[in-house]
Amino acid sequence: MSPIVPQTAAPVVVWFRRDLRLADNPALAAAARDGRPIIPLFIHDPAGPPRPIGAASAWWLDKSLKALMADLAALGSPLILRRGNAGAKLRELITETGASAVFWNRLYDSASMTRDAAVSRDLSAVGIDCQSFNGTLLNEPLAVKTGAGGPYRVFSPYWRAVRMSAGDTPPSPAPARLARPPVQIHCDRLADWNLHPSKPDWSGGFADWAPGEAGARARLDTFLDVAANHYIDARNEPGVDGTSRLSAHLHFGEISPRQVWAAADYAALHRDASLRQIEVFQKELGWREFNHHLLFHFPHMTHANFNPKFDDFAWRRDGFGLDAWRAGRTGYPIVDAGMRQLWATGWMHNRVRMIVASFLIKDLMIDWREGETWFWDTLVDADLANNVANWQWTAGSGADAAPYFRVFNPTLQGEKFDPAGEYVRRWVPEIAHLPATDIHQPWRCVSSSAYLAPIVDHAAARDRALAAYESIK
DNA sequence: TGAAATGTTGGGGCG
DNA sequence: ACGCCCCAACATTTC
Numbered sequence: 001m002s003p004i005v006p007q008t009a010a011p012v013v014v015w016f017r018r019d020l021r022l023a024d025n026p027a028l029a030a031a032a033r034d035g036r037p038i039i040p041l042f043i044h045d046p047a048g049p050p051r052p053i054g055a056a057s058a059w060w061l062d063k064s065l066k067a068l069m070a071d072l073a074a075l076g077s078p079l080i081l082r083r084g085n086a087g088a089k090l091r092e093l094i095t096e097t098g099a100s101a102v103f104w105n106r107l108y109d110s111a112s113m114t115r116d117a118a119v120s121r122d123l124s125a126v127g128i129d130c131q132s133f134n135g136t137l138l139n140e141p142l143a144v145k146t147g148a149g150g151p152y153r154v155f156s157p158y159w160r161a162v163r164m165s166a167g168d169t170p171p172s173p174a175p176a177r178l179a180r181p182p183v184q185i186h187c188d189r190l191a192d193w194n195l196h197p198s199k200p201d202w203s204g205g206f207a208d209w210a211p212g213e214a215g216a217r218a219r220l221d222t223f224l225d226v227a228a229n230h231y232i233d234a235r236n237e238p239g240v241d242g243t244s245r246l247s248a249h250l251h252f253g254e255i256s257p258r259q260v261w262a263a264a265d266y267a268a269l270h271r272d273a274s275l276r277q278i279e280v281f282q283k284e285l286g287w288r289e290f291n292h293h294l295l296f297h298f299p300h301m302t303h304a305n306f307n308p309k310f311d312d313f314a315w316r317r318d319g320f321g322l323d324a325w326r327a328g329r330t331g332y333p334i335v336d337a338g339m340r341q342l343w344a345t346g347w348m349h350n351r352v353r354m355i356v357a358s359f360l361i362k363d364l365m366i367d368w369r370e371g372e373t374w375f376w377d378t379l380v381d382a383d384l385a386n387n388v389a390n391w392q393w394t395a396g397s398g399a400d401a402a403p404y405f406r407v408f409n410p411t412l413q414g415e416k417f418d419p420a421g422e423y424v425r426r427w428v429p430e431i432a433h434l435p436a437t438d439i440h441q442p443w444r445c446v447s448s449s450a451y452l453a454p455i456v457d458h459a460a461a462r463d464r465a466l467a468a469y470e471s472i473k
Numbered sequence: 474t475g476a477a478a479t480g481t482t483g484g485g486g487c488g
Numbered sequence: 489a490c491g492c493c494c495c496a497a498c499a500t501t502t503c
Contacts, residue, residue, distance in 0.1 A: 236474085354474065393474090405503045406475050413475090462476085466503060480500070487492085 010100035011037035011181040013093060015086075017112075019105040019135045019253035020068045021213040022075065024171035026133035027103040037181040039099060040072050040079045043086045044193055049111030050302075050384050054377040056346040057251075059203050060211050062195035064252050067212025069190070077180035081188040087119045094128060097183055102128060105135030105253070108292050109384050110299035138166045138257050138289055141296035151297035154400040158293065159286045166282070166289075171259040205344035209248070209380065216249035220260060224267040231277045238338070238349035239422030244281065247381035248347070250288065257285050291389035294399050301398070302388050303369070309472050310397035315367040324455050325360050326374055328427075331454035333440055334414035335359045337427035344427075346380035351417055357394040358408035363461040365468060368395040396469070404469035407462045414440035 012031040019025055020042075031038055042065060046052060053061065069079045082089040090102060102123060107113065120130040134140050139162050144152065152158035197203050210218065223244040227234060234242025249255050264282055267273040298306060305311055324330050328339035338352035348356070353375075360371045372391040376382045392398025396406075418424055421439035425432040430450040431442045442448035 351474085358475095402474075403503090407503090409476060459477095462503095470503085476503085478500100478502070480498100482496100482498080484494105484496095486494085488490100 008182075009036045010098050011039050012101040012103060013039045013041050013090065013097075013099045015090065015102055015104040016040060016042045016068070016079070017104060017107060017253075018251065019256075020064045021216070021254050021256070022071055022174035023213065024135070024256045024259050025105065025174070025253075026135045026172070027105045027131070029172055029175060030131065030133065031101070031103045032175040032178055035179060038077045038178045039093065039097060039181055039185065040068075040077060040178075041090075041093060042068070042079060042081055043089045044081070044083045044188075044195075045086055046083075049115050050107075050109040051111075051376065054379065054382045055197060056206075056378050056380045057382045058195040059197060059206060059346065060209070060248055060252065060380040062190065062193070063209075063211035064254060065190055065195075067214065067254075071213060072178070075175065075178045077178035078187070080185050081190060081193075083188055083193060086115060087122060090119060090123065093185070094123070097181055097185060099181075100127075100129060101131070103131045103133070106132045106140070107136070108141060108296045109302070110295075135256060136253060137292055138162070138169075138261065138285065139293075141293045144293060152290070152293060155287065155290050156400075158290050159283065162289070163282075163286060166286070167258075167261050167265055169258055171256060171262050203346075206346050206380070208345070209347075211248070211252070211254065213254045216246065216255035219245055219249060220255060220263055224263060224271065224273065228264070228267055228273045228281060229277055231281050235280075236351050236417050237423075238334075238341075238352050239418050239420065239426070243350060244284075245347070247383070247386075248379075251381050251383045251386075257288065261285060288386060291385040294389050295385040298399070301392060302384060305395075305397040306392050306399050307397045307401070310395070312472050313397075314365070314468050314471070316365040318364055318366055321364040321455060322360075322366055322370055325356070325364065325366070325371075329452060329455075330359065331443075331452045332359065332410040332414075332458075333421075333424040333428050333431060333442060333451075334410050334418060337424045340427045342375075342378050346378065348379070349423075351413075352423075353390070354394060355408050355410055355413050357391060358406075359410055361395050362407045362465040363410075363456050363458060365461075365465055368392060368397065404473075405466060407465060409458060409462075411440050411458070 014028050014031045022028060072079045123130050144162055146152055227242050230242060234240050246260065250257065261282060264278050268275045268278040295301065325339060328336040330336055334352065335356050338348050338356045342348040357371055360366050361368050368391040372387055375387055389398060393401045396402055396404040414424065419436065421436045424439050431439060431448050434442055434445055434448060438445045442451050443453060
């Protein structure tokens with residue numbers, strides 16, 4: 001039982017950032033433990049850190065905040081919204097309310113850490129109790145070290161070192177209720193933040209997403225019920241709903257990796273899900289952990305090549321190619337399907353992300369940073385650590401990266417992973433009438449005239465890329 | 474979390 | 489019956 005605390009006790013600010021949930025939220029749980037009044041706060045700083053928010057992410061944030069507002073109101077203390085510089089807005093709120101403490105869950109990119117350290121220093125100097133928690137990772141970057149005491153650079157040994165203990169901290173429940181402070185506190189109108197696109201509103205295709213804690217939980221349960229037993233194969237087929245689709249929910253912290261891990265464990269133990277399948281799914285959480293580990297220890301990799309040899313790589317400047325790639329007009333069905341799915345839904349199947357990334361980097365020889373920037377703006381799950389690490393992985397410039405000679409053949413990838421052509425038919429209607437035998441190479445068919453010819457010849461582009469990679473070996 | 478080139482094997486057609 | 493060739497299927501190497 002919580003001790004009785006007088007209503008006059010100074011409130012605690014719980015500063016929500018990328019932890020937009022009530023359950024398994026360590027900062028919220030710690031603040032609520034002793035019954036003091038809670039001021040849940042979200043500050044929108046359009047400038048970041050870590051970067052100005054992407055348009056698709058802004059769409060998601062809008063809905064996620066709406067859900068969090070409803071959930072917190074039901075718990076007893078409504079969410080306060082403020083816009084601007086975080087440090088300034090926190091000081092403002094503390095002056096208004098007499099709050100004596102600020103609790104938050106930590107972030108791991110360098111810009112956010114710098115900001116948070118400054119906030120902590122400034123507030124602590126005037127007697128505010130600042131406390132931070134781990135609500136975002138199974139293992140924080142500093143908690144994992146190689147035998148030699150440094151950070152890991154290769155996934156397999158990293159995962160070997162942490163996977164057995166990944167589920168050691170079980171998730172905690174949401175607080176039963178929250179005390180609200182007795183004073184009236186100004187709250188911005190969410191609609192005034194213009195996170196939802198207007199003029200034009202291009203978000204019509206985003207309707208299947210359910211941002212927010214309840215949507216995240218439902219998505220996880222559905223996945224573990226239906227898809228988890230076929231995960232190993234089905235996850236590679238973009239025409240099949242075989243992946244968890246939890247990426248955006250995890251990015252915004254609507255569900256924690258601990259919750260996902262524990263639910264997967266539970267499914268393996270009690271719901272007849274195959275342990276082998278579940279372990280492969282949990283390993284994907286491992287990649288998320290590894291990417292955050294890398295970004296923490298090598299913060300420059302957001303903008304610079306992890307492997308400096310790539311600083312000499314002869315990237316091509318190709319505005320035409322870049323535009324065609326962005327628009328899904330490359331003439332390669334699986335590439336165009338992916339880019340159009342991204343634009344329409346704010347999300348792309350992971351297998352196809354690898355294919356389109358390989359195409360941009362190796363077939364077009366365009367700098368991975370161009371692709372990373374586009375994904376940042378168009379993905380609802382845009383996450384600095386995952387985005388940067390995965391792009392560098394594909395480019396070959398990253399840690400534990402794909403070898404330079406691994407060039408995806410978009411035709412073969414299509415035939416292998418979308419054998420019936422369902423995915424391509426859905427997103428490239430111009431060639432929906434083609435039979436499965438031709439749909440990944442429509443140039444063989446006269447009846448594909450509504451569809452454009454490939455903007456590059458893959459075989460020639462592959463040779464060009466291999467030659468360029470050879471020169472920086 | 475490749476693909477292409479090259480090498481090897483073995484069955485079957487054929488003289 | 490036997491050797492030769494062809495070539496698909498599979499394995500290995502190379503990029």
